[in-house]
Structure formats: structure tokens, C-alpha cells
Amino acid sequence: MLMQDLGHGIYAIDTAFQRAHFDAAYLIVEQGRAAFVDSGTNHSVPLLLAALERLGLPRTAVDYVIPTHVHLDHAGGVGLLMQALPQAVCLVHPRGLRHMLDPSALWAGALAVYGEEEMRRSYGELVAVPAARARASSDGMEIALAGRPLLLLDTPGHARHHHCIWDAKSRGWFTGDTFGLSYREFDAEQGPWMLPTSTPVQFEPEALEASVRRLLSYQPECMYLTHFGRVADVPKLAEALLVAVRAMADTALSLRRVPDRHAALKAALLQQYLASLRRHGCQLPEARCAELLSMDVELNAQGLAVWLDKQIEGR
Structure with a gap:
């Protein structure tokens, strides 16, 4: 433990x-x-x-x-x-x-x-x-x-x-x-x-x-x-978090009507996160980063899809 x-x-x-x-x-x-x-x-x-x-x-x-x-x-x-x-x-x-x-x-x-x-x-x-x-x-x-x-x-x-x-x-x-x-x-x-x-x-x-x-x-x-x-x-972490929230939402909105939206969201989010980690100075190999983030990429893509549908439906 x-x-x-x-x-x-x-x-x-x-x-x-x-x-x-x-x-x-x-x-x-x-x-x-x-x-x-x-x-x-x-x-x-x-x-x-x-x-x-x-x-x-x-x-x-x-x-x-x-x-x-x-x-x-x-x-x-x-x-x-x-x-x-x-x-x-x-x-x-x-x-x-x-x-x-x-x-x-x-x-x-x-x-x-x-x-x-x-x-x-x-x-x-x-x-x-x-x-x-x-x-x-x-x-x-x-x-x-x-x-x-x-x-x-x-x-x-x-x-x-x-x-x-x-x-x-x-x-x-x-x-x-x-x-x-x-x-x-x-x-x-x-x-x-x-x-x-x-x-x-x-x-x-x-x-x-x-x-x-x-x-x-x-x-x-x-x-x-x-x-x-x-x-x-x-304060520093909060600003980074809020920037990331806006970037994630903007990415989702840009993909709201593409074919196979879920796969597109996952791919775009992963690349967004990997680029952010590189800027942050993370030394882990990208493959290891992708492995650690795999569940979050999947769930974030699902959650963004639900949110996008509500925007499209005006709810």
C-alpha cells in the first residue's frame, strides 16, 4: 500500500x-x-x-x-x-x-x-x-x-x-x-x-x-x-488548465461534423496532448506518453462528443 x-x-x-x-x-x-x-x-x-x-x-x-x-x-x-x-x-x-x-x-x-x-x-x-x-x-x-x-x-x-x-x-x-x-x-x-x-x-x-x-x-x-x-x-497550474480546456473544446468544435468523429477526436486530442508535453519538457518517449494517456484520450473523446451533440442540438 x-x-x-x-x-x-x-x-x-x-x-x-x-x-x-x-x-x-x-x-x-x-x-x-x-x-x-x-x-x-x-x-x-x-x-x-x-x-x-x-x-x-x-x-x-x-x-x-x-x-x-x-x-x-x-x-x-x-x-x-x-x-x-x-x-x-x-x-x-x-x-x-x-x-x-x-x-x-x-x-x-x-x-x-x-x-x-x-x-x-x-x-x-x-x-x-x-x-x-x-x-x-x-x-x-x-x-x-x-x-x-x-x-x-x-x-x-x-x-x-x-x-x-x-x-x-x-x-x-x-x-x-x-x-x-x-x-x-x-x-x-x-x-x-x-x-x-x-x-x-x-x-x-x-x-x-x-x-x-x-x-x-x-x-x-x-x-x-x-x-x-x-x-x-x-495559479500557474490553473492558467495552464484553463488554456487546455479551451484548446480541447476548440479542437472538438473543429471536428464536430467530420466522418468517424470519435476516431478523429481521439487522434487530434492525442496529438494535442503530446505537443503540450513536449513544450512542457517531458522526457518520456511519445509511445510511453500515449500509453499513459490512452484511457483519458478515449474518455475525453467520448465526453466531448456528448457535449458537441448538445451544441448541435442547441441544448
Whole structure:
């Protein structure tokens, strides 16, 4: 198990989803009480419970499980995790709450994207959260973890069921996918490299830009990304992310009516990302970069296609 102490009672736990250094859950500890932010998948739950044991925390010490949104790499293990944490409350964006109480529609939607074999291999059978132990968040809601304030803001753009969590103690946001992806393999002398994510089916670039700027208004010193880890130098990274969001949307719009649009989107996105990595000073071979980005290229192309269809239909 990879668990990294980030200071301020915050621990990043590699959920082992897909590969190392791809998907993180976070454990916040304050005066012997704890909260998980994101869970990974069902297969990640033993790692999260092992983290508690390693820190000498009983399972009854966990007060909250807070998925940033209900995509399965963030929330697929929430139901199973809640079974092991008898005192915890699951705090979910109001648009995602019903999917935690009854994950059948969530399963069906992901099945359409990934297929049956991948769903069984990567996620396992989804477990419902009991209604008595789940609450909807609200924009501007503040909770206390042993007196430590955690603020939740509605942050659409990647998904309409997305909230981010502000920790004033570390002056950092737990951003889920709102602040994009930054894989440590792509770090260079310039620092981290940022990639937006338009995973189906609710990508909205203008809303995403507004959400990012709202997060910046708190003058954060760091961001805790699910994919992957803690990043600093936030204003610089935010500007790179917003430029990349606009470039990705412009690329999609330029291809909205071409034959075999999905293949064209994938090819164009990959070349866009590879060119950006070269400018960033990434030293990895292009073939390795393409391998690391293959899932994101596929999902971003799918998400952009859904967004394009909505633009064409005027929705």
C-alpha cells in the first residue's frame, strides 16, 4: 500500500486503480477523528481500511465519507466502505445522492462506457449506501471534523454532481476532477503538467472554467487531486488548465461534423496532448506518453462528443 503523509493530518492513499499513481483517496485526521474524501473502487476498500489500521485509528473513528462526485473511480467503493465504518455519514452532492442509495443507474451508465468485462474487472458489484446514513451536501455547506471546518462548494463542469471540499487548515481544495488531472510521470523541470477531463456525460467547459475560478478565489496554496496527489503553484497550474480546456473544446468544435468523429477526436486530442508535453519538457518517449494517456484520450473523446451533440442540438 502506498500512503503518503502530506502534512496537516492529510494522507494520500493510492487506491491501486488501473496503475500506481493514477487514483488517490484522501484521509483527513483531526484529533483522533477522520474523514475519507473519495474511495476508489470496491477493490480499493481494503487499502483504505489498512490505512486506518496503520495510523492506529479504529473504524469507528471515521465520521464522514465524502465522494467528490459519483463517477466510479471516485465513488465506486463508497457503499462497501460504509459497511465497514459504522459511525460514518456519506456526504454526497444532491445530484449524486440517489446514485449512492441505488447504484443501478450508475452501473448501467458506466456499463455503456466501459463494457461488462471491464466493469467486473475494475469495479466489482456496486453496493448501496443506506438512506439513513447518507446526506446531500449544499453549496456553501460547512461541516466540522473534530472542530476542523470543511467547506463544500458546488463545482459543475466536469459533472453536474460534483462538489469540492475546502480545508482551511492546509489551505487546500480536494478537487476530484474539477481541477483536472496531473500524473506524476509527466512532472518536469517546469513542474506538474495539467490535463482537463471531459469524461462522459456532463462536460461543460464554461461551467468548468467558472468552477476553477471560484476555487482560485480562496487563494489556495495547494490542490489535492484524485488523479494524482497534491500539487502546489496553483495559479500557474490553473492558467495552464484553463488554456487546455479551451484548446480541447476548440479542437472538438473543429471536428464536430467530420466522418468517424470519435476516431478523429481521439487522434487530434492525442496529438494535442503530446505537443503540450513536449513544450512542457517531458522526457518520456511519445509511445510511453500515449500509453499513459490512452484511457483519458478515449474518455475525453467520448465526453466531448456528448457535449458537441448538445451544441448541435442547441441544448
